Amino acid sequence: MDKIDRMRAFALVAQNASFTIAAQRMGRSARLVSKYVADLEGALGVQLLNRTTRSVSLTDAGATYLSLCAPLLEGFDELEERVRNEQASLRGAIHISAPTGFGSVRLAPSLARFAEKHPHVELDLRFSDRRVSIVEEGIDLAIRIGPLRDSSLKLRQLGRMPLVVCASPEYLQRVGRPERPSDLSAHECILDGNMTEPTVWRFAVDGQEEAVQVNGRFRMNAPAGSARLAAAGAAIARCPAYTVSEALKSGDLVELFPRNRVAPYVVAALFPQNRRLTTRVRALIDHLAGDAALCTDAA
Structure with a gap:
């Protein structure tokens, strides 16, 4: 069994707290994903996940293993992507978090323009007015407006919103x-x-x-x-x-x-400091930063 498949199965289950969602994202059955994780735990000799009929959570050993294997998986994905694809033919999924209103009114049309240029990129949009944990929820890119409280994240300013x-x-x-x-x-x-x-x-x-x-x-x-x-x-x-x-x-x-009016709020793209940005995520950030309609003050 491929070690990377086992690591990927574990990481997806941990990030989504669900064997079902992990199976969907891998294109495998939930039973096979469960076997991947069990085989990984057997090879390591430690329990990585706490399982009940209603929930899945990380053990201490699982949290440590996730923090170490996630960058390896991202690096492997980037390696494959760079070798397989040219910049104009980006592939893969991008998981995006944004405020509901801004996401619907301004971000969605901009993402539609990006998707038209890159037909092989999948965009997973998660609109919410709560502050999500980017690392814990497996988000590649979060769009935020206003004061930025989390210093553990990198950011790129996309524009200003009065x-x-x-x-x-x-x-x-x-x-x-x-x-x-x-x-x-x-x-x-x-x-x-x-x-x-x-x-x-x-x-x-x-x-x-x-x-x-x-x-x-x-x-x-x-x-x-x-x-x-x-x-x-x-x-x-x-x-x-x-x-x-x-x-x-x-x-x-x-x-x-x-x-x-006081100084406008900053509209920014946030991503984890310790995560390598894939080519497709970098391309999306560049697109958003260059999209004048995203932050235009129509008021």
Whole structure:
């Protein structure tokens, strides 16, 4: 039995916590994948996985073995890819994580353009508004917007995305329009649960950054949801420009304090420091960095 197949089976089971998913990704039966892992454990003389009828998890020895074998598998894949394919004929899967709204509105069209150029590349898109663990969930590339907290990851900046404070005409007519950023403390604001300081909004005022304390009954972890809630007249929202550009054009939302925008958020591609980037992932990052439509401020 091929040792690489056994290592790959183990790594896929560990990364997906599932024999079924690992079997699907290898194109083998779940029974054969289970045999691969059992034979690997037998050859090593240690248990790598804890198995129950409902879950699969790593043992301490399994975690150590995964950290050592994963780079070897990635290096082997890159070696095969470089020998077998030219840059214009990329092959293989890329597992991508991105925020739901940005992924649907901006990233998906860009990925469609990339896929058209590279018909043999498979794109596994995982849109979520929670912060996924790239290493633990087997992600090749994560797209993130805003403050980047994980220093263990490498990143490449793809563009910049302004934050827009806005409200519906109905809300402004009903409650009154705030004249300056500090007036927001007396208004109903939608708090972003993804932010480290959801009740503090920052503005550029007279050449300096001003922090405004805001409050509100609504807390959201999805910017697109905040934009729709604001358009419904419920409260004032602070959202990335891509989520409100159409509503601003239609008049469903009105931007407040456009001259007081703070520095835009960074849109970045993140990947593990200790992982060699395959040719196909490097090609995708280059494509995203060069795609002007990805981060255009249409607001």
